[in-house]
Amino acid sequence: MKGRYADENLKWIAPLILLVILLPFLLRGATFSYRYYLYVLNIAGIYTILAVGLDVLSGYTGLVSLGHAGFLAIGAYTSAILVDQAGVPFGLSLIITPLITGLFGIVVGFPALRISGMYLGLTTMGFGFIVRRLIIALRTWTEGSAGLEVTKPLLFGFTFNSDWDNYFLVYTFVILVIVSIRRVMKSKVGRALMAIRDSEHAAQAAGVNLTRYKLFAFFLSAVLAGLAGVLFAHTMRFISTDHFDILLSIYFIIMVLVGGVGTVYGAVVGTLFIVLLDFLAIPIFKDWLGSFVAVEVADIQSLIFGLIMFLFIIFQPMGLYGMWLKMRIYWKLFPFNPKKRFT
């Protein structure tokens, strides 16, 4: 009998992990500004964790969320307050904070038992706004809209001083999250979530408790967002409400869409694509465009991301990962390609 996931090509995994480990060394050898690239990669890693969580909720379970920046904010602020003001060690905060964020996820999940689609998107968007207002209102702990300085991560007596150190911290969690979430999605839980997306009746007839699994999807998604929040707060070392606005939630959706909805790797690839584009390509493009007209980075950013989402939805609804899968089949069949299948 063939292996269950024979199409998965596991031999790529080890080289990929090795590449992730070696990348900072390669970058240091290749360029003087490697610190900046590491900083960008750290942000990409943190957003990857969140995007995988969003994919669990919106891609697998089909519950749209436009409020994930809110969960990120809750994670970031909770950890900042716990570590700096309540004296909880960073290692403990890495466990507690995601769970607290997960509880918020369950609370936000309750409306999802009744509504779906665009209405749920609006509800979660409202949640994002509420979180921002709440952070400003609770100034005794959060210092309002002025922002909050956060201490460096300190784990087992080791302080993560630079982006170099943070890279290894962040990407340990990225790999852990990818592996464990992929396994969850291949188990009965993943099947139940996908069944909820495609046919609630089939799910119920198969014995899936809709209430429980929808809330679980929200919980898991929020836990990952909370984890991303902890890492965000302590590696960026400064957080303010400006970091977590509605646009960020929409960018998360774009990341998942561009990568490929309903695949963990898709979320990863999409996040890398969008973040690298954002930090590396858009400034160059802005400089080039700046020689003709006066533009701001923020304008181009929205324009390009909007355009990318547009093009992907029309031409590649399966996203980058789907494109890769199609390409692989194409080369496998090479001289005998039935052309119609790839248009």
Added chain:
Amino acid sequence: MADLTVENLKMHFSGVVALDGVSLEVKEGEIFSLVGPNGSGKTTLFNCISGFVTPLRGTIQYGDKDILCIPPHRIIDVGISRTFQNLQNIPYMTVLDNVLLGNHSGIGNRETVRRWISQRQRKIEETTALEVLDFLGLANYEQRYLSGQPYGIQKLVEIARALVSRPKLILIDEPAAGMNDQETMEIAKIIREIRDDLGVTVLVVEHDMSLVMAVSDRVCVLDSGTVVTIGEPAEVKAHPDVISAFLGEAAVA
């Protein structure tokens, strides 16, 4: 001693009478067909049994359990599983995964956690599903994504999903809808095998009379929410009320 007893079931949908005092009994080990014109309440009866809608009045008992108060996702634990009239499959999952979905409540939480840590034990989870696929002649399809498969295969996958939890009673809603004669006979054979080889009681809703006549032990004819007659296929076919319900008054004379 696990008969399905439906008694005096009444269901209205905002004024439209779907079921008006339906009583019937499905004995263990028989193939029982429900026929009737469109809107006669066959699917509503199915939905009542599987818990998707709650009837206004009446009782449904399975064995000695009252299954009306059981929520839809618990019905499968009683030993009743069902398929749907319109395909309710998960297109972006493989055939095998679709079938495994049916065994959702059969896989315990502790096992799931154990499998989450070690992937070695996945095979055990799959054995039953592969057996069922084999049984339905779908062994070659296990790794394929359902989205590209023909309608007939998708129908069979749905039956496989209902069978994998090892139910005692299976409700099949219009298995032959949209099939040609040859496929219909294939379905008839499968329904008989489900009963004979797996020992599962079958309750089937069907429009295709050739299928109904070929497989059923007993047939119940519904019309506008009431039972016209219950009996063996041959006597039902000859019943004057049945002929008038299906073909109109003129045909009786």
